[in-house]
Amino acid sequence: MDISVYRPGDLSAAERAAWTALQSKAHLNGSPELANPFLSPEFTLAVGRTRRSVRIAVVREDGEPAAFFPFQRTAAGVGRAVGLGVSDCQGLVHRPDFTWDARELLRACGLAVWEFDHLVEGQTPFEGSASGAFPSPVMDVDQGYDAYLRQLRAHSPKFTRTTFAKERRLGRDAGEVHYVHDERDPAALRTLMAWKSAQYRRTGRSDRFAHPWINELVQQLFHTRSEPFAGILSVLYAGGRPIAAHFGLRTERVLACWFPAYDPAYSKYSPGLILHLRMAEAAAADGIAYLDLGRGQKEYKDSLKTRELIVSEGWVTRRHPVAFGHRAHRVPVRALRNAVLSRPEFFEPADKILKRVGKIRSKG
Known part of the structure; x- marks a missing residue:
């Protein structure tokens, strides 16, 4: 793979147009999920104006852009999906039938680990590193x-x-x-x-x-x-x-x-x-074509939805001390949160406690 990494402001107009074209044709190429706005260049560029750590990897084949991989990176090489925590769709935007080696991509991006929590479906090289998959309800119109x-x-x-x-x-x-x-x-x-x-x-x-x-x-x-x-x-x-x-x-x-x-x-x-x-x-x-209501168990989403997409969370890692340390820190937190959210006997008492705390905070 021919991979170049850019700061958001260094991405050319032609490269942005190529990225947009991949999204516009995604539904025709059998990957409609790649048309999500959180995978758009506009979202990555906007995050880049608020977060200096944003980078964009452009993968070329025969000199032409074949894929775009936006990410955030610390000086130590810890990578995260762009806007992790507020982004509801993450991954690599690519041509049809494009394949990649996840660890080769991380190496080219200077990453020891890349963390995601809303990985879009169909990202096979990343999905093997997912620790869980979750429904994202949609309204088909x-x-x-x-x-x-x-x-x-x-x-x-x-x-x-x-x-x-x-x-x-x-x-x-x-x-x-x-x-x-x-x-x-x-x-x-x-x-x-x-x-x-x-x-x-x-x-x-x-x-x-x-x-x-x-x-x-x-x-x-x-x-x-x-x-x-x-x-x-x-x-x-x-x-x-x-x-x-x-x-x-x-x-x-x-x-x-x-x-x-x-x-x-x-x-x-x-x-x-x-x-x-x-x-x-x-x-x-x-x-x-559809409204994506986003990952999360909510009664109103169940009432409005016509079907569900699946998003994944996890980490892609290389054999690197930074990757081991990051996973050791993050895995227990993620596991505890998901256990609480997925089991009513845990979630309902926790939700009640949070609401009581919220009332106290609101009065204060």
Whole structure:
């Protein structure tokens, strides 16, 4: 393999265009999962403006780009997926039938280890190092919104009926319900981020928006617009007031759901569910094939999904002291977290404790 490693700003316009072309043709080449926005050059470049450790490996065959591998690297050679912790899809974007040797790639990138937690399906050279695989629910709208609704009614008739009834009641109680699929007002984004921060604190979770680089990344992506890629802020209004919002990323065929939140004062109307159905309708009209709800066990995802993708987590390593040390530190933490999340007898008590802590933090 002919592999060159670049800083994000050193990637040429021709190389960026080649990367985008691989994503645009992915569904035609039997790898539709490679069209995910988190695998786009725009996402990697945005993370690169907030994290100096971002690098991009370009693999060439016969002088032409055949694959792009974005990653982050420490001085010691510890590698991570770009945006690990906020990225919901990771891997190598490549030509059809392209094969690679994972350890040869790591060596060329100066990595002793590469860690991932949302590895996309079909990355065989990396999948052998995965320690676990997890469902990532999706909402298929490639046949149109009406077809999606028919499938939803067949799968969850009570859920569908109740959600639409709540939307009608919301309109009667709070005023006309209005939806904006691509809201460009930065004030609406600030409202969403404030709701999400409050939700994290209320439920005892770590507040992602307490990290300046995540704040900066989201705001950058909100203003990012190219022909195949955009940051999309969707807002549900009632009586002229925003009551639910979502910020995600879109390519030509995939809308990646990322940061949903709502005003708790309207929780009895399930505004988040209403918002997701409106998003599905608008996405179908825009030619989107599916909405990726992201890895994680949530009741609302089970209600909305039509199927599931699979993402993996783990480490690709070379025989190197740094790799051994990193695994020894990270494996127990990952194993404990996954055990808690996957088993109701562990998760439910832990979730209750987190929510009690969240109440104390919110009062303070």
